[in-house]
Each structure stands twice: as structure tokens, then as C-alpha cells.
Amino acid sequence: MRVQINGDVDTHGLSRRPATSRARPGKDSTRTARDIVSSMGAGRIGRQGPSIDDVARLAGVSGQTVSRVSRGSGKVRPATRERVLRAMEQLGYAPNRAARALRSGSFNLIGVLTQQIQRTGESRTTSGVLDAASRLGYGVTLVQVAHPETDEVRTAVYRLSHQAIDGLIIVQAGKASYEHLALPAGLPVASSDSALTGYYPSASADQVHGVRAAVGHLLALGHRTVHHVTGPADSQSAATRISAWSRRLEEEGIAPPAPVPGGWEAADGYRAGLELAQDPQVSAVFCANDEVALGLIRAMHERGRRVPGDVSVIGFDGLPLAEYAFPPLTTIRQDFHRAGSAMVELIVEQIAGKSRDGTRRIVIPTELIERGSTAPPPAGQGR
Amino acid sequence: MRVQINGDVDTHGLSRRPATSRARPGKDSTRTARDIVSSMGAGRIGRQGPSIDDVARLAGVSGQTVSRVSRGSGKVRPATRERVLRAMEQLGYAPNRAARALRSGSFNLIGVLTQQIQRTGESRTTSGVLDAASRLGYGVTLVQVAHPETDEVRTAVYRLSHQAIDGLIIVQAGKASYEHLALPAGLPVASSDSALTGYYPSASADQVHGVRAAVGHLLALGHRTVHHVTGPADSQSAATRISAWSRRLEEEGIAPPAPVPGGWEAADGYRAGLELAQDPQVSAVFCANDEVALGLIRAMHERGRRVPGDVSVIGFDGLPLAEYAFPPLTTIRQDFHRAGSAMVELIVEQIAGKSRDGTRRIVIPTELIERGSTAPPPAGQGR
DNA sequence: CTGAAAGCGCTTACAG
């Protein structure tokens, strides 16, 4: 079995490897001589498997030819290549990543900065990063920093960026600013954190369009106004949603009601819902995300307000679960996976082009999914 | 700012770095001479920053002393250490990970194998791995293989394991068997995938206890029997839940009804719910996980069966969202994050002990969370 | 199209 990935040849022969790797010492005179020298001389660590020289010897070529075949680069005569590949397979050879990195200066590794990987957006975006990176022959090393506004993030990024990664993808950096992150100028970076858009090449959902679609949908149903339960106060993306929501209302000549402070979680929506349920004027609520919407719907139920009979509710994100909520949640779907893949492409672009353009932006479309949680307002409450 | 992590000294001085790293060529006669030689001789890649020799020269010590301070190992006189640290800070020195790995044979990196990182269990477990690994000074490199039963997983694992990681954590390997994975014997491994328990050291939730608690809870409420909507057919963990459920019923002298095939998603629960709603004998359903339970509840609602008035429903996992479902979901909570941390400890154990004990197992307790989706059966349906 | 030699930046025994 031979697998060629991005110019890299991985020669498996997994089943045969044990026998081979045991056949290390004294395999031929050259190796033996070297072993003797080593054992009397300077330190030597246990070999992990066959080296490029073992392959070269078996194939009857030089090390560089093996290297060329291994990297998939340069011109090698087909017959020679064939022989080398066969030798690799037979020995179960795999290039030593450390040696390759030390010499070439690149690990073929992309770093990913997250804040809480278990969150919907972060895990889905990371999934997109992983798929695209593996397709392009890159490994991914992941870092989770719960409080990116502290020195913790600098330590983490510093350890990553110094000679260990070829690029950094910022999935979520919380309250950390561009200045706080202080990333090396030469490091390729891509971000989906909207607080950093404009500083680094970015790929993220078209939030403004999504919010406008949500508010527009509720207004089109005849609601006089649309209330909003916000995301957390420190989130830039929550702030974007607030301003897009209020602007859309203003366009319609509607003075936006006071936004209700929320968060990203169902508990936040529940709390906000208990508050909004007391106000009989509330007929339509746009929630910061789906979790918040589901928590809010629960509070409405508890307070005897029907959804969507009395109150229409719309979420944001498009959680699969939201389709099975009671009622099924109308929401704005965003494609996190695609944002993740796009960021990998932005990194590769920078590695190739040797420059970082902070204004480069890939916008992923958002989409209104109409389901059962939105309807025209109760009689007498429309406009 | 100096940060000492697991014997590793990371010296930041981030703000000062740019000035230093520009001061590369011809900084002193040694460097100049070397530059000249290099530029006429063999290939040379751009340096990424100050080297161990730069620090040694500035501190007036030898390279090894710098190495000792850098690794936090060996005896160094406090005054010398101080001088070295100051030099590191001044130059913005960070050890080259590739060189260190090449020489020492270890990357200080743990590999993580996942199948779909966006799933609840996988992302939470991974979060635990990330937190523990970073605490212990390890980096984490993540791989996502959607179809681990194919050759894809061998390619991925092969690329990881060959000289690039110090250990492998299997969060989820789907249908891939122990034989299929064919991991090198010397590689430290820990798994939370129940299909691999017994082959590798493992850390996972006490599923059997959780299932017994779920079934026991419903029986204690007076239900005559408990139906079960299963996870996917190819999941070992789903199979474990099926057998624990049927055994618990049998202990009570109850012949288990036919399990209803499900999956891990709300859509699966919805489908199963439509089927079970038709059977008036069904008064209690234990679902493979919370998503399935929520989908099933929705189907029950649609068919006019009240939860828990007509049918009690219990989930598994303990999604935060489940608390805000309608009704709030009774469930079995498992601590994925803790399983992740425990696996890192299992890896570190093996690195230290140089051996892998497939029977070593860390069991994480599960816990019944009683909420509103379970109640005594309707009058006349109890036992 | 192929090979001989240098060197990437560390760590490892060893000697003092």
C-alpha cells in the first residue's frame, strides 16, 4: 500500500514493519561500523526505524535520490523511483519529521487557537480546519485557551509559533485584541473571530446579512417590532448582531427596544425569556443564537405564552437539534465547517505568497431556515 | 516575563523580539565567519531567531549550560542560571522544537484521533485532553477521520505515530478494530472508545452503571417495562447500553421489548418516536443519548402523547441544553472532560513506565439527573 | 538524472 499525499510518500507495509525494525543492528558493515563508533562516542538515541540511508542502500541509490522520491520533488527516472519506493515499502520507511523540519524549516503543521472547543461554532469550525488541512497534507496542532485576554494566550501562541507551525488559525480569541496577541509579523494567520477581522485575513459568516434576514422575516410577518436577546457583552460577534438588528429596525422607522442582555447558552435565554414573557407587547424575539432561543422558548412555555401563537422566536447558527425543538426553531444557518476550510486556504495562500493581507476576507453566506417558531403576530398586535 | 512549564523555560519578551531578530547577520565574528562559510558552502535556511549559541555567547557560558537551563534539568549554579535566563529574555530565545525533537527523540506532542469533532462527546473529551496536556507541557495534534474503518485511518495514524508523537489518544475510532489500527507496540496509547477497551489503557464513563440507573429510575416510578431506542448499529457503546438495559430488565423478571433502532441524532429519535407513539403500551423510553431523547419527545408531542404524563423519557450524556427542553430532560450525566484529562494521565504514565497495559482502566462515574421528563405511568399502566 | 558533503540547532554521554 502506497499513499501519495501532497508530494509526500507514505509507505506503509504496516504488517511487515515489526520484523524490519527489529533488524537494526549490524544489518550490514556500514551500519555496524557506525554503531560501534556511536557506542564509544557521543550520545545516541534509539533509532525509531529505518533511515533514508537504509533505503538508499537497499535501493542501490544515494540518500538524496531517496529524499527526492520521498518529497515527490525533482526529476527521478521512473525505474529508479520504482526501486526506491519498493525499498521504502519493504523497510517500512517513513521520513523523520523532526529532521525534515529542522532542515527545511517547516513542520507542515498548522496551529489552531480555540477558547472552548466544545462550543458549537468552535468545534464545527475546527472540523472544517481538520478536513481541509489533512486534504492539503498539513497536520493540525490545537490549543485551547479559556482566558485569551491573559498572558496564557501569549505563552501558548509563543510556544506554537516559534519554529513549530507554518501558520496560525484563530478560531476564537475571546477578549484578546490584536495588540495583545502580538503575533510575529512573518507568521501566516487566518481568523474567524470577528473581533480580529480587518487585522488578519479572515473567513467568517455573513452575520450582518443573517441578522437582516432574521429581522426582515419577522417584520414581513407583520410584527410591529423585534426584540433582541444579545450574546455575551464581551463578544464582538454579539455586538455585530446587536448593531445589525437595530439598524435594520431603524431602516423601517422603528425605534429599537432595549436589547436584553443574554449570553451564548440556553440558561441565558431562559433568564431573558422570563423577563420578556412579562411584557405583553413582546411578539417577536431575535435571539443571539439557537441555544439562547431554545432557553427562551422554554421560559415562554412556562409563563403560558405560546410560541409562535403569542411570541415568534428566531435563533442563529442552525443547530441540527433546533429542528426538533418544540416548536421547530426558525433560525439563520451558518456554515462553520466551510469557514474552517476557508481559513486553511488563507494560510496556504500566505505560505505561497509570502505576505499577509489583513483586509483579505472570505465571507460565507448565511441562510434563513423557516420553521415553526415564527408566525404572524396575534390579532391586534400587527402593524 | 518568564514562564516555566514542566521544566521548560519559555522566555518571552515579545515586545522586544523584533529588534533582536533583525540583529542576525554579522552580530559578531563567529557568526560572520559561519555565515560566510555557509553562503559559499552547503544549503542553509533562514534562521528563525537566536540560537542556543547566541544565548551562550551573551551569557558567557557554553551551549550545554544554556541547554540545561532551557530544559530545567541538571545542576546549574543559581547565578549562572540567572545570567542565562537574562540572556534568553534579552534575545527572545526559544528552543527550536525540531532540533530538540531530532536529538531527544520526543516532540512533547500527543496525538488525538477523532471521528467527528463536532459531536458532543468528542469535543468535550478533546477539551479535557487539551487542558490536561497543556498543564503537563504537551502539545496536542488532532486528526479527524470520518471513516476509520478504511485505510484512511492507517495513513493518518502512521503519519502521526512515526517519530512525531509521544502518545496517541483515541477519542473515537468508529468501526476500526484493534487489528485494523495496527498501532506500533511501543507507542503509548489511551482510548475512550469502548470498542477498544481491554486492548489499550482506557478512560471512559461507567456506562453500565448509568444505564442501570436510568432503567432502575423508570422501574422505581412504577413502569411495567422500559423501551429502548438504540444508538447506531456499528457503535460498541450503543451495544453496551443495549445489553445493560436488557439485563437490568431481566433482573426484574421483565422480558425486554424489541429495541428500536436509532442513532446518535435527534432525527433518529424523532423517527423512533413516531413508531413508539403508535403503541399505547409504551409508557417509558430509555434513549441512547440526549439528542435522540429530544427528537423522540418531539415526535410524542406531535402524536398527542404527553411527556411525562403519558410517556416518560430519559436520555444519556447530560447536554446542557437538555435542561431547557420541554419538558426538561431527565438524563444520565457523564463527564467527558474528565475522561479526556484521564487519558492524558494514562499516556504520561506509559511514557514514564515504558509499558502499555491494555487492561488498565479508569472508570468515570455517571450520575442520574432527575428532571421533568420522567414520572409515574398513567393510571392503570403501572405494575 | 544522480551523488558527496555540509549543516539545520539541539542533547547526550563523557571528562574535567
Add this chain to the structure above:
DNA sequence: CTGAAAGCGCTTACAG
């Protein structure tokens, strides 16, 4: 407690 030298396994120009 400290230093001089070897070498980890590759890749990179360069010469043929």
C-alpha cells in the same frame, strides 16, 4: 557545576 565534541536524519545547493 561546566565544557568540547559527536551526531540525531534529513535537505540543500553544487558539481557532475
